[in-house]
Amino acid sequence: MGQILLVTSMKGGSGKSLLSVHLLVAARSSGMTSVLCDADVQQGTALAWQKMRGTSDDVRRVHAGELAGVIKQNTVDLLIVDSAPRADTDVARMAALANFILIPVRPALPDIAAAERAVAIAKAARRPFATVINAAYPRAPETEEARQVLSKLGEVAPVDVYNRVAFARALGAGEAVTEFEPTGKAAQEINELWSYLRKHL
Ligand SMILES: Nc1ncnc2c1ncn2[C@@H]1O[C@H](COP(=O)(O)OP(=O)(O)OP(=O)(O)O)[C@@H](O)[C@H]1O
Numbered sequence: 001m002g003q004i005l006l007v008t009s010m011k012g013g014s015g016k017s018l019l020s021v022h023l024l025v026a027a028r029s030s031g032m033t034s035v036l037c038d039a040d041v042q043q044g045t046a047l048a049w050q051k052m053r054g055t056s057d058d059v060r061r062v063h064a065g066e067l068a069g070v071i072k073q074n075t076v077d078l079l080i081v082d083s084a085p086r087a088d089t090d091v092a093r094m095a096a097l098a099n100f101i102l103i104p105v106r107p108a109l110p111d112i113a114a115a116e117r118a119v120a121i122a123k124a125a126r127r128p129f130a131t132v133i134n135a136a137y138p139r140a141p142e143t144e145e146a147r148q149v150l151s152k153l154g155e156v157a158p159v160d161v162y163n164r165v166a167f168a169r170a171l172g173a174g175e176a177v178t179e180f181e182p183t184g185k186a187a188q189e190i191n192e193l194w195s196y197l198r199k200h201l
Pocket residue numbers: 009011012013014015016017018019040043045083084085134135136161162163164165167168171
């Protein structure tokens with residue numbers, strides 16, 4: 001049975017789907033077999049990306065209640081689960097099945113406050129987790145301030161992901177930044193984030 005990486009946060013727009021898609025591509029490039037489970041069935045952001053990509057084996061729609069079954073049947077090395085922005089029993093159930101929980105947080109006060117609830121879910125599930133600062137603005141002091149506050153809740157990933165137009169462009173083309181602009185800064189951030197996560201999986 002493969003590993004399960006849950007990407008979750010209670011705050012809409014924190015970057016769960018964006019990072020999930022990028023981590024799928026990064027995992028595959030590193031030689032792991034991987035599938036992305038889009039558990040945000042109402043929005044289906046990852047599924048929409050797959051449609052742009054023109055593939056059918058990257059992302060599958062999975063209801064929270066189906067995840068345990070999908071895990072049992074699957075033979076891939078890594079299942080990445082992109083959750084909806086909710087602190088409900090579905091997310092708690094998925095957290096209990098995860099080997100690692102990644103919590104993207106924008107470096108802004110409401111987002112940092114909401115991170116506490118996601119961390120509480122990870123702690124209740126007794127699963128290893130880390131927050132990751134996403135969509136940070138270069139040279140803005142808020143990034144370091146966010147890191148300080150988040151580090152009080154638990155581990156913070158050692159790489160910040162910046163707000164970069166390359167991310168939106170890549171997704172719009174059905175790609176990841178590592179495919180769209182492999183030598184760019186966004187790709188470097190994703191590669192570093194993946195290297196960090198890989199050590200935990
Ligand atoms: N680092 C980034 N740089 C540029 N744009 C970003 C970045 N992170 C996220 N975005 C953009 O912000 C928007 C929200 O991101 P995304 O859909 O990944 O968030 P989400 O957490 O999945 O949201 P939801 O809770 O609604 O599912 C998207 O348009 C995405 O492209």
